[in-house]
Structure formats: structure tokens, C-alpha cells
Amino acid sequence: MKLGKSSIALAVVAALVLLAAIAVVGLNRDDELPRAPEIAARASNAELVARGEYLVRAGSCYGCHTEPGGAAYAGGRAIETPFGIVNAPNLTADATGLAAWSSDDFWRALHNGRSRDGRLLYPAFPYPNYTRLVRADADAMFAYLKSLAPVAKQNRPHALRFPFDQSAALAVWRALFFRPAQFETDNARSPQWNRGAYLVETLGHCNACHSRRNVFGATAGPLDLAGGLIPIQNWYAPSLRDNAEAGVGDWPEREVVALLRSGVSARGSVQGPMAEVVARSTQFLSEDDLAAMATYLGSLPDRPDATRRATGDSDAAFVPSEAGAKLYTTHCAACHGDRGEGVAGAYPALAGNRAVAITPPANLVHMVLRGGFAPATPGHPRPYGMPPFATVLSDEQVGQVLSYLRASWGHRAPPVSTLEVSRYRGAR
Amino acid sequence: MQRKQIVRLALALAGVVASGAALAAPPFEDTIAQRVIACTGCHGKEGRAAPDGYYPRIAGKPAGYLFNQLRNFRDERRHYELMNGLLALLDDAYLQEIADHFSSLDLPYPAPLAPVGSAAQRDAGEALVRRGDPARGVPACNDCHGAQMTGLAPFIPGLLGLPRDYLNAQLGAWRSGQRRALPPDCMAQVAQRLSPEDIGAVSAWLAAQPVPAHAAAPPAPSTPLPIACGGVAAAAGTASAPTR
Numbered sequence: 001m002k003l004g005k006s007s008i009a010l011a012v013v014a015a016l017v018l019l020a021a022i023a024v025v026g027l028n029r030d031d032e033l034p035r036a037p038e039i040a041a042r043a044s045n046a047e048l049v050a051r052g053e054y055l056v057r058a059g060s061c062y063g064c065h066t067e068p069g070g071a072a073y074a075g076g077r078a079i080e081t082p083f084g085i086v087n088a089p090n091l092t093a094d095a096t097g098l099a100a101w102s103s104d105d106f107w108r109a110l111h112n113g114r115s116r117d118g119r120l121l122y123p124a125f126p127y128p129n130y131t132r133l134v135r136a137d138a139d140a141m142f143a144y145l146k147s148l149a150p151v152a153k154q155n156r157p158h159a160l161r162f163p164f165d166q167s168a169a170l171a172v173w174r175a176l177f178f179r180p181a182q183f184e185t186d187n188a189r190s191p192q193w194n195r196g197a198y199l200v201e202t203l204g205h206c207n208a209c210h211s212r213r214n215v216f217g218a219t220a221g222p223l224d225l226a227g228g229l230i231p232i233q234n235w236y237a238p239s240l241r242d243n244a245e246a247g248v249g250d251w252p253e254r255e256v257v258a259l260l261r262s263g264v265s266a267r268g269s270v271q272g273p274m275a276e277v278v279a280r281s282t283q284f285l286s287e288d289d290l291a292a293m294a295t296y297l298g299s300l301p302d303r304p305d306a307t308r309r310a311t312g313d314s315d316a317a318f319v320p321s322e323a324g325a326k327l328y329t330t331h332c333a334a335c336h337g338d339r340g341e342g343v344a345g346a347y348p349a350l351a352g353n354r355a356v357a358i359t360p361p362a363n364l365v366h367m368v369l370r371g372g373f374a375p376a377t378p379g380h381p382r383p384y385g386m387p388p389f390a391t392v393l394s395d396e397q398v399g400q401v402l403s404y405l406r407a408s409w410g411h412r413a414p415p416v417s418t419l420e421v422s423r424y425r426g427a428r
Numbered sequence: 429m430q431r432k433q434i435v436r437l438a439l440a441l442a443g444v445v446a447s448g449a450a451l452a453a454p455p456f457e458d459t460i461a462q463r464v465i466a467c468t469g470c471h472g473k474e475g476r477a478a479p480d481g482y483y484p485r486i487a488g489k490p491a492g493y494l495f496n497q498l499r500n501f502r503d504e505r506r507h508y509e510l511m512n513g514l515l516a517l518l519d520d521a522y523l524q525e526i527a528d529h530f531s532s533l534d535l536p537y538p539a540p541l542a543p544v545g546s547a548a549q550r551d552a553g554e555a556l557v558r559r560g561d562p563a564r565g566v567p568a569c570n571d572c573h574g575a576q577m578t579g580l581a582p583f584i585p586g587l588l589g590l591p592r593d594y595l596n597a598q599l600g601a602w603r604s605g606q607r608r609a610l611p612p613d614c615m616a617q618v619a620q621r622l623s624p625e626d627i628g629a630v631s632a633w634l635a636a637q638p639v640p641a642h643a644a645a646p647p648a649p650s651t652p653l654p655i656a657c658g659g660v661a662a663a664a665g666t667a668s669a670p671t672r
Contacts, residue, residue, distance in 0.1 A: 069503025279517040335465070343456050370510060371466050375517035382522055384462070387469025388510045
């Protein structure tokens with residue numbers, strides 16, 4: 001029998017597809033353990049529950065799994081992604097939540113990204129980070145969630161576009177971008193540094209915002225903290241590896257702790273999505289854990305991204321416009337001062353403020369359009385607020401006043417165009 | 429009509445801008461008024477927004493009402509993106525302080541704008557406000573908001589001195605379920621029994637009424653309201669879900 005060239009090619013392709021499918025299925029089952037039914041005694045330990053509550057807060061679960069004004073952890077919040085909407089499920093101990101789950105089921109969700117019923121989970125749930133949790137922490141978190149009063153609230157199905165709604169597509173994504181992993185202690189570093197690394201990379205999943213995502217929505221991994229534009233929200237999570245952005249290599253540890261604890265520090269305050277992180281998560285962490293995070297973050301090497309700086313060097317292009325200066329005097333100077341000096345403890349200085357010069361200027365645009373309060377925390381219970389200017393200034397005017405800031409008081413950052421402002425104005 | 433509203437809104441905003449410019453750089457003081465400059469940008473100097481725009485005045489309104497509205501915006505029972513965003517991360521204690529601050533201001537109300545709509549429309553509005561429509565189960569506005577419609581402290585707001593556009597928008601939002609209060613949501617029930625024409629009539633009449641001098645809301649009598657209201661029941665300590 002003689003086979004034609006095309007038949008051979010077809011057979012080879014078929015064999016490759018089969019091998020790839022086997023590989024995808026195999027990789028998706030990687031490191032899964034057999035699951036045992038729950039041992040009832042395990043979940044009734046008050047100390048375990050308290051530790052679990054602490055870890056659930058450190059893991060920032062509240063922000064996605066609680067609707068505004070809704071019962072805590074009862075789910076329902078719609079997470080918008082470039083691929084469609086992912087609805088965060090109910091985590092309370094109701095039949096519509098985790099009532100039927102065992103700690104093995106919970107571990108498999110966190111470590112392997114697979115739900116109790118065998119479905120693959122979408123990585124909007126940050127299991128690429130949680131996979132490195134230690135089992136004892138996952139068990140404590142589960143014990144806490146099981147201790148919550150049951151709230152009956154049916155989960156809404158996700159609303160993802162084709163092909164992202166297909167489990168095969170998700171399986172391929174996982175084969176490409178996800179492996180179950182363990183947190184590796186770096187013995188050359190102190191226990192405090194390692195604790196900080198665990199909190200930042202694993203539980204706190206900081207890179208979910210503070211890194212770039214590729215076209216498939218994947219990050220380069222939990223160690224990539226080099227900054228990125230948050231999809232849909234379009235706030236820029238600045239680089240934690242660049243002291244001109246959000247790097248803290250040159251900050252005293254106590255200022256990092258103050259920022260994460262109260263939302264404000266002598267070096268700056270949090271706004272936007274990071275304000276939510278402080279309000280929902282880091283303000284509840286212990287002094288030791290915040291110090292550990294500061295140690296770890298402070299140890300990250302200062303590696304500015306040359307591509308982001310490239311346009312900021314020539315002075316000639318950045319002459320502040322008259323219109324911008326006038327807008328500043330009219331709308332901004334009363335609080336931020338004629339020379340951008342601000343008012344200590346109330347209104348941030350704009351001179352010498354690194355947030356003013358960051359490219360992309362997304363956060364500046366959001367601040368001017370929406371205004372904002374720093375979060376109310378026990379350490380800072382009565383924050384000062386900035387009014388929104390969305391109804392007062394046109395896109396062109398916002399661009400003019402921001403371009404003025406970015407070329408004043410020693411700043412040498414590229415101007416902000418009308419087009420950029422209108423793009424960010426459209427974001428949620 | 430739409431264009432007219434936009435022009436009116438633009439003029440109102442221009443007014444805000446102009447007054448902001450005239451008031452450049454008051455000395456900084458560590459006061460609650462200083463902390464809530466974020467509010468007065470839209471709601472006018474000291475929260476006294478005039479009836480010629482969209483934004484309601486907040487100065488002098490009952491503290492419990494203001495507190496409930498701040499919580500409703502924070503918890504997204506009311507929807508206005510700028511308000512939702514500003515309040516998202518503020519806790520009950522601070523919202524109460526903000527409410528108390530604006531409530532404590534006793535500022536003069538400006539005269540109402542010239543009446544709009546036909547006399548017949550305003551008459552229909554007045555009838556609904558003063559007598560309701562028992563056949564449809566619509567209580568009179570007076571029954572809850574006070575004989576003078578200046579509200580009842582601490583939870584029921586006055587209805588005078590508000591822009592017509594704002595009144596229309598709120599009644600419409602209640603009718604469609606866009607604006608909500610803590611359950612039972614009495615105003616949603618009332619608004620759902622009104623037609624769009626009823627709403628237009630009520631708003632046109634209310635917006636044309638002058639506010640009596642010393643319009644502070646008197647304390648609510650102990651008699652029950654004609655309809656149960658979650659926002660008023662909150663007096664008994666029915667708290668909403670915790671912030672965190």
C-alpha cells in the first residue's frame with residue numbers, strides 16, 4: 001500500500017493534535033491529589049478560624065467576593081475582563097456557596113484552579129498566585145469561610161465571549177500559562193524577607209495588578225511586579241521595581257508600613273484600586289507582616305523600564321501651556337498651592353510627587369475626573385477629599401492642566417493629550 | 429427640552445467654576461468643612477446648591493436623611509458614579525460626621541425659579557402633594573414630609589428648594605428601581621403608583637414653591653407613617669451590612 005504525501009502529513013498532524021490534547025489534559029491534572037470527605041472536627045477550632053479570617057483578609061478575597069452593600073463573601077460582584085464578565089461566587093457556608101465543599105476541594109481550587117465539580121476555574125480568581133499557598137493556610141482560610149453565616153445567593157454564570165467561554169480554551173490557556181507550584185523559601189534571605197515574599201507574591205497577589213498582561217491576559221508570574229495598566233479599569237498599577245514609580249527601595253520601612261496600614265504616609269497616599277486594597281486588606285495586617293512586606297518590597301532592585309522613560313528626556317517638547325497654568329490657578333492652587341507645595345497632612349504636594357510624572361498618566365486623569373478620598377482607616381479616619389472635575393473640565397482642559405503639572409516644578413514628563421483623557425474618561 | 433436642560437446644566441456648572449475662581453485660596457483650616465471640599469464642588473458653596481441646576485442642596489437637610497443617602501450611594505442602592513466612587517471607602521462614622529456637618533448649616537434658601545409647565549399641570553401636582561390619590565394608594569406628600577414640606581427630623585427630607593430636574597430624576601429613578609433605599613422602600617412603592625405625567629406635575633409644583641423662613645425640619649411626631657420606610661426604621665438601629 002502506498003500512502004500519498006498528503007495522507008502522511010494528515011496523519012502527522014492528527015498525531016500531533018492528539019499528543020497536544022493529551023499534554024493539555026495531563027498538564028491540567030498536574031499535582032492534583034485524591035480528595036477525601038471532610039473530617040468534621042477540623043473546622044470547629046476557634047483559633048484556626050481566627051487565623052483563617054486574617055489570611056482571607058491578607059488574600060484580598062473581600063474585594064471580588066462581596067457586592068457593594070451586600071453580605072460579606074456572599075459573592076455576586078461582576079469582574080469585567082477583556083474576555084467578558086466573570087462573576088465572583090458565594091463563599092459562605094450556604095448550599096449556594098461552599099456548604100458541600102471539603103477542605104480538599106478548597107485546596108484543589110486554590111492550588112490547582114479546579115472547582116469542586118471538576119470545572120476549570122478562570123484565572124480572574126488568582127490561583128496562579130494562590131497555588132503557592134501552604135496547605136495549612138488554605139485549611140485555615142477554609143475553616144473561616146465555613147464559619148460564616150450561610151447566605152443563600154445563587155451564583156450567576158459567567159458571561160464570557162466565544163471562544164473564552166469554552167473549557168477547552170481554558171485548558172489550553174492553563175497548559176500554556178499555569179503550573180501548580182510551591183512557595184520556595186530562599187535560604188539566603190531572612191525569615192522576615194521570606195514572609196514578605198509569601199505575602200506579596202502569593203497571598204496578596206500583588207502582581208495581579210502590578211504587572212503587564214499579554215494578549216491572553218497572562219502575567220509573567222508572581223515575581224513580575226514591573227507595573228501595568230489594569231485591564232478595563234485602566235488605572236495604572238505602577239512598577240514596584242522602579243523607585244521613580246512605586247518602588248520603595250529608598251523609603252524608610254516605617255513609611256511603607258504606614259501606607260499599607262492607614263492609606264497615607266509622609267511619602268504619599270493611596271487612591272483608586274490601591275485604596276481599595278488598603279481598605280479591604282492591608283489595614284488589617286499585623287505590624288510584623290507589614291514590616292515583612294516592606295522588607296521584601298524594599299529589597300527589589302531598582303530597574304526602571306527604559307521604554308516608559310524614553311520620551312521624557314527632551315526639555316524642548318514640554319513647555320507648559322498658558323491655558324494649563326490658568327486652569328491650575330483656577331481649580332487646583334487653592335488646595336495644592338501656587339507652587340504645587342500642597343498642605344502637609346491634607347493635600348498632596350504635586351512638586352516632587354513621583355505620581356505626577358508617571359507614564360502612562362492614567363491615574364492623574366482618573367483623579368482629576370473623579371476626585372476621591374483616601375480610604376477611612378483607624379489610622380486615618382477622616383480623610384480629606386478632592387472634588388471630581390468630570391462635569392467641570394473638558395477632556396482638552398484636563399489634558400492642558402495635567403500637561404502643565406508634568407512640566408512644572410522640576411517635572412519633565414510628556415504632556416497628556418486630549419485623546420488620552422477621553423480614552424481614560426470612557427473607562428470604568 | 430433636552431437641549432434646554434443641557435444648557436441650564438452648563439450654565440450652572442459655569443457658575444460653580446466662576447464662584448470657585450472668585451474664592452481662590454482661602455486659608456487652610458483643619459475643619460470638617462475643609463475635609464469635604466470634595467462635596468461642595470458640585471453641591472455648591474457650603475452645600476447650598478441653587479434650584480437652577482441639577483444638584484440638590486445638602487445644607488440644612490435632616491442629618492439622618494443625609495446619612496442614609498451617603499450610605500445608599502456608598503452601598504450602591506443609589507447610582508451616580510461620581511458619588512459611588514467618592515464614598516466607596518468611607519465608613520459609617522465618617523459619613524455620619526459629614527451628614528451632621530451639612531445638616532447643621534442653616535443657610536437662606538434662594539427664591540424659586542419662575543414656574544414651568546401649565547397652571548393645570550401645577551394644580552394637578554399640588555393636589556397629589558396635598559391629598560395624594562387614595563384610589564391608587566398614593567399618600568399625600570404632606571403626610572410624611574410635613575405640613576410645610578420642610579421634612580421631619582431626623583430622617584425625612586424636605587421637598588422644597590430643590591431643582592425640578594432633580595425631583596423628576598429622583599421620582600423617575602424610584603419608579604424604575606434605579607434609586608433604592610433600605611427595605612421596605614416606601615418611596616419606590618409610592619413612585620411606582622405614579623405615572624410619568626404625575627411625576628412631572630408634582631415636580632413642577634414643588635419646584636415653584638418658596639421655602640418658608642427657618643425651614644429646619646421639626647422633629648417627627650411619634651405617630652406611625654402611612655407607609656413603612658426602611659430609612660426611617662434605621663432609627664431603631666437596623667444597620668446595613670458592615671463596610672468591611
